[in-house]
Amino acid sequence: ARGELQRPRFWDPLLQALFDRGLAHERAYVEHLRQAGHHVVEIDGPAGIDEARVDKTIEAMVAGVGVIVQGAFLRDGWAGRTDILKRVEVASALGAWSYEVIDTKLARRTKGATILQLCLYSELLSAVQARMPEYMHVVTPGTGFRPESYRTASFGAYYRQARRGFEHFLRRESGESTYPEPNEHCPVCVWRTPCAARRRADDHLCLVAGITKVQIGELRRREIETTGALAVTPLPLTWKPERGAAHSYERIREQARIQVEGRAAGKTLYEALAVLPDLGLARLPTPSAGDVFLDLEGDPFVDEGGLEYLFGYVFDEEDGTQKYCGEWALSREPEKHAFETFVDFAISRWAQYPDFHIYHYAPYEPSALKRLMGRYVTREDEIDRMLRASLFVDLYQVVRQGIRASIERYSIKELESLFSFTRATPLEDASQAMATVQVLLEVGDPQTITDALKDTVAGYNRDDCLSARALRDWLEGVRSSLISKGALLERPIPPTGEVSEVRGEWQARIAALIARLTLDVPADARERTGDQHARWILAYILDWHRREEKTAWWEYFRLAALADEDLFEERAGIAGLTFVGAVGGTAKAPVHRYRFPPQEIELRGGEPLHQRGGDKFGKVERISLDDRVIDVKKRTDTAMIHPEAVFSHNVIGTGVLAEALARIGDYVADHGIAGDGPYQAARHLLTRAPPPLGAEPIRLPKETTLGAATRIASKLQGGVLPIQGPPGTGKTHIGARMICALVKSGAKVGITATSHKVIRNLLNAVLEAAREAGQLMRCAQKVDGDEEDLPQLTFVESNDELFDALRGNYDVAAGTAWLWARPEAQDAVDVLFVDEAAQMSLANVLGVSHAAKNLVLLGDPRQLDQPTQGSHPEGTSVSALDYVLDGQLTIGAEQGLFLENTWRLHPDICAFTSELFYESRLEAVPGLERQEVRSRGRVRGTGLRYVPVDHQGNQNSSPEEAEVIRELVAGILGSSTFWIDRHGTEHAIGLNDILIIAPYNAQVFEL
Ligand code: SF4
Structure with a gap:
């Protein structure tokens, strides 16, 4: 910006080609608008912005021209030239019209930078027309010039924040560091060559393979600034790191040492790491004449979900001749074909x-193959068998756990000097060709990919496959040499990948059902009727549970193969365990306590634990994240074992839910999706039918949401x-009163949710509402353990007991989806309430839907999402409420109830949340504007505050942020701070009135 450095100039044919294509796309769109009859005015001049052009633009806007x-x-130092300004008939300072911005872009997926650019243009535009445009648009090729529209308000807050941050940075006085710290933009930055040279000249710590930014920060604080300095840091370390485990610093110290030794020797050096069972070189299976070396080329930015555009693999023919197969897939159909061809080849092999x-x-x-299996719903069992049989061998893991090399990145290319591999296709040519191929795929122009480009990329891909083979052979050599020196190195024991007979029968049944349900359904979703689409969703959701279960098993195999230090990074793992002593149990099955260092953990108690490799270890009896201790109920065979790391894994059988879906599928295949009869709630849900209330409207004019909800409850x-309840709108309060109204009218009501805790929460609210109304209420809940009954609430442990209670005089019954999906639950209640329906999968809600004629879905998809693990066919991996909303931010007045009054948020906070997530429909109830914090300190007033904290490289915890929070809390408590409630009453603020929300447990530890 100050002109002190000359911007490096590249003539990049690829960039030039892209520029030309971008221009052509813009011209074609303008022509399209002209043909459509719009009056087009062009502000001439190829680039640059001056007052004359600005004046011309304003002139055209004032004249109300259709397209500019x-x-x-x-304005204010900001400048921009918009591709297109299109007139919309929305009044502004210009008159009865205003303008919205349209940008023409080549990339099919709109990136964050494009949105920020559009926000800036919209803001500049709003200054002229005194109205912020409601929408901004992107037109990409291959869409028939149909713009993709974005609500300006949805991105406004983020844009303003980003703009302020940038302006703040530009205002900084000189002396602030602008050192070229490596970041994700570097590989495509025009400054990359001088920046890399500077870092090399400085022997920057980022040159050490595998080092993290947190480690660089810690080392710098200890005045270790270069790779050379790290290489001679004394071992064992004489200091305890503030961040991360000591052994991870020892590992990078050793990495730095070998890199420095390699530099001195002028060649790539390596050394074997200590041999550990099941890890590193012990993961190499015995070589076979049938082995295959696979490498896929993919581009994540092609369409939605990316494209695997080249499937390459090398293997030996029966006569021993080496063969390379490279199948191109430049669009979806060939991608499916290439995937199926490879899987079929692997299975026959x-x-x-x-x-x-x-x-x-x-x-x-393997990740890409799993993705493709989910995308095309094909070869699922083949992939499952291959994964379960551990057919895939990741040589990167073998290298990282088995050897240390004097290289700066553990890429296969950097390793090649160790096994003297020579590439036939120069890397420079290959990366240029790959970049071009990928750009052409991203802009939807695959037909212009020339044979020469394909040959270069295929040559590179072939080299990668051959390199993997050469690496495997070299690692075998390292392994043999270690064994000859006395190391004990076993081969992995192969698990079997056989499919049980029961699963085979299930697959055949589901495949036949899918065929019946989708007989007349077009493959292209845009050509389907509503009913056809509903049947398609039903057909492809039938196997949802099995996919989730399979994925859970693959996750088990992945976790079982991790080293102790890798488990430190896993939420399902817990590493750095130190045995404290026995705290209960028996001599044969003791309860042992372990201490652990801060880390991200998702254990809550009750989970089964496994050791590295997968052997069972015990069960979590109790875990305290505050004290960082875990009590484990051991097994007889593990009573004497104290591993450094363990992981939790549990697969809960979902057969009952899958069966429930299959019953719906059978019915719909025989009787169609419409009409009266069984499974009506499921069929209405699938077709997104509005609530059937006869002539009754969902909401009367001026009626409160509570009034509407209790009025229509018994009219279903x-x-x-569906009822969408944003934060503080009383979703549970309203749900509870609806249930009371239903019971009063003689109905039986069921409650379900994703956890016993959520279910109990609604039950408690129901009991409270009944008490308030003086209504007798008999409720039963199916729970897992022994619990003491409460007034009006009976706990049962078996399904039969619960259904007996319902058949008797109980009014409300509650349990998880596993209860309501059982065949005997069919029509057990009149209305089934699904709480937190935005977190329950559509598959599970369909699975329980036979329990009642009417479903009430309570939740809010704008808050927490439903967790899924598997790759599912498009449209089937959503929550029930997300499915109903079908991409809308809020539920329409004819579709369900939107609870628009928050009883919690001050209007200053509500305005932000409402604008961003609820199409400005959410409002604070009167009185909340009185809520306020009064203080002489820093935290006072109302609304949101943003406190920026400078820090680098942190992932799931930040001591810098924790320190700022500590100061803020101390400031509140130390400055006689009060808060005023919505009735105007003043209250003193104590520690218990302050809620700190952190996204990670590790940050809670920091706090
Ligand atoms: S190469 Fe990296 S560090 Fe250098 S200017 Fe570009 S983004 Fe910044």
């Missing part, structure tokens, strides 16, 4: 060579009533 091309704006494996480098390949005639 290359409009120019200047397996039959021919039962000891074969598929080698790859880094986890990309078989279907689904």
Whole structure:
């Protein structure tokens, strides 16, 4: 900006080609608008912004021209030229019209930077027309010039924040560090060559392979600033790191040492790491003549979900000749074909060579295959068997756990000097060709990919496959040499990948059902009718539970293969355990206490634990994240074992839910999706039918949401009533009163949710509402353990007891989806309430839907999302409420109830939340504007505050932020701070009135 450095100039043919194509796309769109009859005015001049062009733009806007091309704006140091300004009939200072911005972009996926650019243009535009445009648009190729529209308000807060941050940075006095710290933009930055040279000249710590920013920060605080200095840091460390485990610093110290030794020797050095069972070189299976070396080329930015555009693999023919297969897939159909071809090849190879494996480098390949399996709903069991049989061997893991090399990145290319591999295709040519291929795929122009480009990329891909083979052979050599020196290195024991007969029968049944349900359904979603789409969703959701279960098992195998230090990074893992002593149990099955260092953990108690490798270890009896101790109920065979790390894994059988879906599928295949009869709620849900209330409106004019909810509760005639309740709008309060109204009218009511805790919460609210109304209420809840009954609430442990209670005089019964999906639950209640329906999968809600004619879905998809693990066909991996909303931010007046009054948020906070997430429909109830914090200190007044904290490299905890929070809390408590409630009453603020929300447990530890 100050002109002190000359911007490096590259003539990049790729960038030039992109520029030309971008211009052509813009011209074509302008022509399209002209053909459509719009009056087009072009603000001439190829680039640059001056007052004359700004004046011309304003002139055209004032005249109300339909389309303005290359409009120019200047204001407060910001400038912009908009591709297109399009007139909309929304009044503004200009008259009965205003303008919205349209940008033409080549990339099919709109990126964050584009949105920020559009926000800036919209803001510049709003200054002229005195109205912020409601929408901003992007037009990409191959869409028939249909713009993609974005609500300006949805991004306004983020944009303002980003703009202020940038302006703040630009105002900084010189002397602030502008050192070229490496970041994700570097690989495509024009300054990359001088920046890399500077870091190398400084022997920057980022040159150490595998080092993190947190580690660099810690080392700098200890005045270790260079790779060379780190290499000679005394071991064991004489200091305890503030961040992270000591052994991770020892590891990077050793990495720095070998890199410095390699530099001195002028060649790549390596050394073997200590041999550990099941890790590193012990993960290499016995080589087979059938082995395959796989490498996929993919581009995550093509369409939605990316494209695997080249499937390459090397193997030996029966006569021993090496063969390379490279199948191109430049669009969806060929991608499916290439995927199926490879899987079929692998399965037949397996039959021919039962000891074969598929080698790859880094986890990309198996992940991509799982993704494709989910995308095309094909070869699912083949992939499942291959994964369960551990056919895939990740050579990157073998390298990282088995050796240390004097390289700056553990990429296969950097390793090649160790095994003298020579590439046939120069890397420079290959990366240029790959970049071009990917750009052409991203802009939807695959037909222009030339054979020469394909040959270069395929040559590179072939080299990668051959390199993986050479690496495997070299690692075998390292392994043999270690064994010859006395190391004990076993081969992994292969698990079997056989499919049980029961699963085989299930698959056949589901496949037949899918075929019946989708007989007349077009493959292209845009060509389906509503009913056809509902049947498609039903067909492809039938196997949802099995996919989730399979994914859970794959996760088990992944976790079982991790080293102790890797489990430190896993939420399901807990590492750095130190045995404290026995705290209960028996001699044979003691309860042992372990201490652990701060880390991100998702254990809450009751989970089964496994040791590295997968052997069972025990069960979590109790865990305290505050004290960082875990009590484990041991097994007889683990009573004497104290591992450094363990992981939790549990697969809960979902057969009952899957069966429930299959019953709906059978019915719909025989009787169609419409009409009266069984499974009406499920069919209404699938077709997104509005709540069936006869002539009754969902909401009367001036009626409160509570009034509407209790009025329509007993008027439901078989279907689904969704209720969207943003924070503080009394969703549970309203749900509880609806249940009371239903019981009063003689109805039986069921309650379900994703956890016993959520269910209990609604039950408690029901009991409270009944007490307030003086209404007798008999409730039963199915729970897992022994619990003492409460007044009007009976706990039962078996399904039969619960259904007996319902058949008797109980009014309300509650349990998880596993209870309500049982065949005997069919029509057990009149209305089933699903609480937190935005976190319950559509599959599970369909699974329980037969329990009642009417479903009430309570929740809010704008808050927490439903967690899924598996890859599912498009549209089936959503929560029930998300499915109903179908991409809308809020539920429409004819679709259900939107609870628009928050009883919690001050209007200053509500305005932000409402604008961003609820289409400005959420409002604070009168009186909340009185809420306020009064203080002489820093925290006072109303609304949101943003406190920026400078820090780098933190992932799930930040001591810098924790310190600022400590200061804020101390400031509140130390400055006689009061808060005023909505009735105007003043209250003193104590520690218990302050809620601190952190996204990670590790940050809670910091706090
Ligand atoms: S190469 Fe990296 S560090 Fe250098 S200017 Fe570009 S983004 Fe910044």
